[in-house]
Amino acid sequence: DGGITQSPKYLFRKEGQNVTLSCEQNLNHDAMYWYRQDPGQGLRLIYYSQIVNDFQKGDIAEGYSVSREKKESFPLTVTSAQKNPTAFYLCASMFDTGGYGYTFGSGTRLTVV
Amino acid sequence: KQEVTQIPAALSVPEGENLVLNCSFTDSAIYNLQWFRQDPGKGLTSLLLIQSSQREQTSGRLNASLDKSSGRSTLYIAASQPGDSATYLCAGVKSGGGGNKLTFGTGTQLKVEL
Numbered sequence: 001d002g003g004i005t006q007s008p009k010y011l012f013r014k015e016g017q018n019v020t021l022s023c024e025q026n027l028n029h030d031a032m033y034w035y036r037q038d039p040g041q042g043l044r045l046i047y048y049s050q051i052v053n054d055f056q057k058g059d060i061a062e063g064y065s066v067s068r069e070k071k072e073s074f075p076l077t078v079t080s081a082q083k084n085p086t087a088f089y090l091c092a093s094m095f096d097t098g099g100y101g102y103t104f105g106s107g108t109r110l111t112v113v
Numbered sequence: 114k115q116e117v118t119q120i121p122a123a124l125s126v127p128e129g130e131n132l133v134l135n136c137s138f139t140d141s142a143i144y145n146l147q148w149f150r151q152d153p154g155k156g157l158t159s160l161l162l163i164q165s166s167q168r169e170q171t172s173g174r175l176n177a178s179l180d181k182s183s184g185r186s187t188l189y190i191a192a193s194q195p196g197d198s199a200t201y202l203c204a205g206v207k208s209g210g211g212g213n214k215l216t217f218g219t220g221t222q223l224k225v226e227l
Contacts (some may be wrong), residue, residue, distance in 0.1 A: 006156075031212055042219040043202070050212040058214075090156055094213070101147050101162035102204075102215055106155060 002027045006091050006105035012113050013078065013085060021076045021108045023091035029103070030095055032074035036060060037088040037107075046089075049074055078110060086112050116140050117205055119218035126193055127226055134188040134221045136203035143205030146179045146186045147215070151200045160201075161188070193225045 004025045013019045023032065031050045035043040045058030049068040063082025068074055074093075078085045091105040117138045126132055136146070144165040149157040161170045163179040163186065170177050174191040186203055200222045204215040 033215070035217075040219065043204075043215075043217040045214060048212065048214065056212070088154075092157075092215070101145075101159055102206075103159065104149070104157040109154070 004091055004093055004103055004105035006089075006108050008108060009106070011108055011110045013110060014113060016080045018077055018079050019110065021078070021089055021091075021110070023074045023076065023105060024072055025074075025091075025093045025103070025105075026072060027093060027103060028071075029093035030071070031093060032068065033092040033094075033102075034058075034064075034066065034074070034076045035090045035092065037090060043090065046076065085110055116216050117143075117203060117218040119201075119203060119221050121221060122219065123222040123224075125224045125226060128193060128195060130193050130225075131189070131191050132193055132223075134190070134201050134203075134223070136186040136188070136218055138184045138186075138205045138216075140205065140207060140216070141181075141184070142207040143184075143216070144181075144208070145206035146177070147204050147206065148175075148177050148186075148188050149202045149204065151202060151220070153200075157202065190223075193223075195225050195227055198224050 007022045033048040034046040037043050044060050047066040049055035065077045089108045092102045094102045120135045147162045148160040151157050161177040163170050176189040179186045200220045202220045204217045
């Protein structure tokens, strides 16, 4: 079955550590996205990528980094520069034409300990 | 500034009731509108996508409409069931520098009671 796989489901980070969240899709979608969800604030866009080896900053990119070396994969690194990383992170993908809607993964819950 | 607004923020109804969730958007660049469902601690499940050339879409007990001229979309749920309890999110698709992007509302938390 086609879909988006995010791993791990739960992740704990110590202060000052970098952590990487995985996102893989087998839908042959062109574009991939990372969103952050906080209670009462809805989803906010962190980074997105329309094609391999290219990505754009979203509304809250500071403290995050991404790479897009393969069409299927779009990992997100939460760096130590991100001061409030505890949140629910969602990855999404879609065909670049935009006419077929977005598909989301099941999310990764990151907690700073 | 919230570009996509959802009203009400929370709603509790008895089983069997028909209900309407509202979504409004201020950005005229939004051309498609997608409705999602989110269960606690889970990802988003797509319910309906309304493209700019369409006025409504139906799937089972769900019907979503889009009026771009007024910047409004509604999600109608017929004969609600306890299994419909979840948060419902609407999101507008627009093009910008670098490609298409989704802008989300803050959601309506629905509880359907027995």
